Amino acid sequence: MHEQPIHMVNQNPAPHHPRLVLWLSLAQLISWGSIFYTFALIMAPVERELGLSRAQSSLAFSLALLVEGLLAYPVGRWIDRGHERAVMTAGSVLAAVCLALHSLVTGVLGLYAVWAGLGAAMAAVLYSPAFAVVTRRFPHDFRRAIITMTFLGGLASTVFIPLTAALMAGWGWRAALVSLALLHLLVCAPLHAFMLRGAPVPRATPLGDKTGPAGLRRILLSAPFLLIGVFVVLMMAVTVAIPAHMVSLLREHGLREAWVIGIPASIGAIQVLGRLLLYFFEHHFDLHTANRLIPCLIPLGLVALLATPLLAPEQAVWALLLFVALYGMGNGMLTIVKGTAIAQYVNRDQVATLNGALGLPLALSRASAPVLLGVLWTPQLGYTRGLWLLLALSLLGVGALMLAQRMALAHRSAS
Numbered sequence: 001m002h003e004q005p006i007h008m009v010n011q012n013p014a015p016h017h018p019r020l021v022l023w024l025s026l027a028q029l030i031s032w033g034s035i036f037y038t039f040a041l042i043m044a045p046v047e048r049e050l051g052l053s054r055a056q057s058s059l060a061f062s063l064a065l066l067v068e069g070l071l072a073y074p075v076g077r078w079i080d081r082g083h084e085r086a087v088m089t090a091g092s093v094l095a096a097v098c099l100a101l102h103s104l105v106t107g108v109l110g111l112y113a114v115w116a117g118l119g120a121a122m123a124a125v126l127y128s129p130a131f132a133v134v135t136r137r138f139p140h141d142f143r144r145a146i147i148t149m150t151f152l153g154g155l156a157s158t159v160f161i162p163l164t165a166a167l168m169a170g171w172g173w174r175a176a177l178v179s180l181a182l183l184h185l186l187v188c189a190p191l192h193a194f195m196l197r198g199a200p201v202p203r204a205t206p207l208g209d210k211t212g213p214a215g216l217r218r219i220l221l222s223a224p225f226l227l228i229g230v231f232v233v234l235m236m237a238v239t240v241a242i243p244a245h246m247v248s249l250l251r252e253h254g255l256r257e258a259w260v261i262g263i264p265a266s267i268g269a270i271q272v273l274g275r276l277l278l279y280f281f282e283h284h285f286d287l288h289t290a291n292r293l294i295p296c297l298i299p300l301g302l303v304a305l306l307a308t309p310l311l312a313p314e315q316a317v318w319a320l321l322l323f324v325a326l327y328g329m330g331n332g333m334l335t336i337v338k339g340t341a342i343a344q345y346v347n348r349d350q351v352a353t354l355n356g357a358l359g360l361p362l363a364l365s366r367a368s369a370p371v372l373l374g375v376l377w378t379p380q381l382g383y384t385r386g387l388w389l390l391l392a393l394s395l396l397g398v399g400a401l402m403l404a405q406r407m408a409l410a411h412r413s414a415s
Contacts, residue, residue, distance in 0.1 A: 017138070021145045023195050024130055025152035027092070027188045031125045032153050033160025034180040035095060035118055040247045040264070041164050045173045046111065054248075056108060058374030060115040061244050062367040067119030068126075069363020075123050079132045085196035088133070091124025092189035099181035103174040125188065127153065127335075136200050147336075150275050154332055157243070157268035165261050220357060224411075225346045227404035229358050231295070232338050233365045234397035238298060238390045239331050241369035245383060252382045253308060253316060263320055270328025278333045288409065291344070292402055294337050297330025299394040306387050341401065345408035 039061045047057050078087050098117035105111050123129070127149070134145040167176035219225055246264040255263075278290075304323040308316045376386035 020137070020195055021134065021148050023191050024133070025149045027088075027125070027191050028127070028130055028149055028153040029156050029159065030183050030188050031092070031095065031122075032156035033163070034099065034183055035122055036126075037157045037160050037243060037264075038164055038177075038180065040244050041161065041168065042173045042177070043244070044248060045168070046105075050106070050108060050111065052108060052111075054374045054377050055371060057111075058244065058371040060111050062369075062371040063112055064115040064119030064122065065240065065370070066363050066367030067116050068122040069359060069366055071120055071123035072128055072359050072363070075129055076132055079129055079136070082199045084129070084133045084136070084199050085193065087124050088129060088192040088196060089189055091121045091129070092184045092192055095121035095125060096181040096184035096189065099177050099184065103177040103181075125192075133196065147275060147279050150332070150335060151272050154271035154275060155268050158265050159268075161265040162261055219347050222346070224404045224408050225342070227400045227407070228341050228346055229361065230400040231341065231397045231404065232358060233361045234393045234400070235295060235298065235334060235338065236362055237365040237369035238302075238394045238397070239334065240366045241373045241386070241390060242327070244370040245373055245377075245386075249383050250320070253320075254313070255317075255320075259317065259320070263324055266324055267328040267331070270324055271332030274329035274332030275336070277329075278336060287344075288405060291337050291341070291405065294330060294333045295394075295398045295401060297326045298334065299391055299398065301325075301327030301330060302387060302391045302394060306384070306391065309382075309384070337401075341404075345404050 043054075043057050043061075046052065047054065075087060078084075094117060098114045098121060101117075102111075102114040105114060130149055131146050134149070138145055164176055164180070167179055171179075243264070247260055250260045250263055278294075301323045304319050304326060308319045308323070311319055373383065373386040373390070376389065377383055378385070
């Protein structure tokens, strides 16, 4: 029997600490902007200077995502044991060191080494550890704290794509990386070291029949869990592959550089708008209907992107703006749908364990998607074949979620 809770509201929630959440959110903005979104900008100059193919350069980012995914479980264990301050401070220092070393890279092995290190830093400083921190500190009000973080985190591309582009234009990509390294060393590391003092004492988790190996195995093999897993893995692949190639993709359409920088930068702002809409209006519409419709915005955005080369230049800009609106809002709200789907449609009591079981598939998906998009790129067709593949994967993911939702709700009605 699968427990299928829809929504629980604590009547007397302990409020989160706004100052702590705000400073952690600032560190999220810097970390996402200076690591995750920087790759798309430096990919082309790194390829030219090091003599790499698109597939070779894409592999660096995929390696970082693979390392991040593989380290997610031990990082979570360390945080649960009360070591959040050490983990996130060390992650910021590691990010600073790797970005500084990136500025000295002269070959492909060095490139892969620094991005493997940046993947380890990402595991320690991005959303997953930060969400775990606020969940442990504010167990009755973590949802509001997490949404606050996603607001600022969603602005990372809006702030850092133009900022990094300006640094590269003025000083070159190597000096720009040193500047980003200093942000981690002088801002993020001190914030984590100072604000994360006094971590909560680890709490013991009682074990019952439902948490036994046999019960867990039944859930892991259940159709709703497997379908949700397909949904999360496929949608993660789509949403991770696009940012790494966005700048190069837009340049292929012959757009002015202002559009090339402005379009991906604006996606972050649209993501924040989507999260704001979900935050303020989630109690005014059916939760399950929203969960069905929100992921559909991703394939609709890809259709608009695929239509762009078929249009005249004036019309192509409007198609790209439609892509920004659909993909940005969809991706912003998809974070919340993916984060709550297992609790809503599989089992609430073992959410952490079940999410952990998806760690390796997610790591492989995140690592392979950007390099696969790079491999499918050709001088003749550009990214067309890769975008068609992403469209197919997103449609399969949406279908898996809808089927899991239908099965879970039918089971709930029957019981």
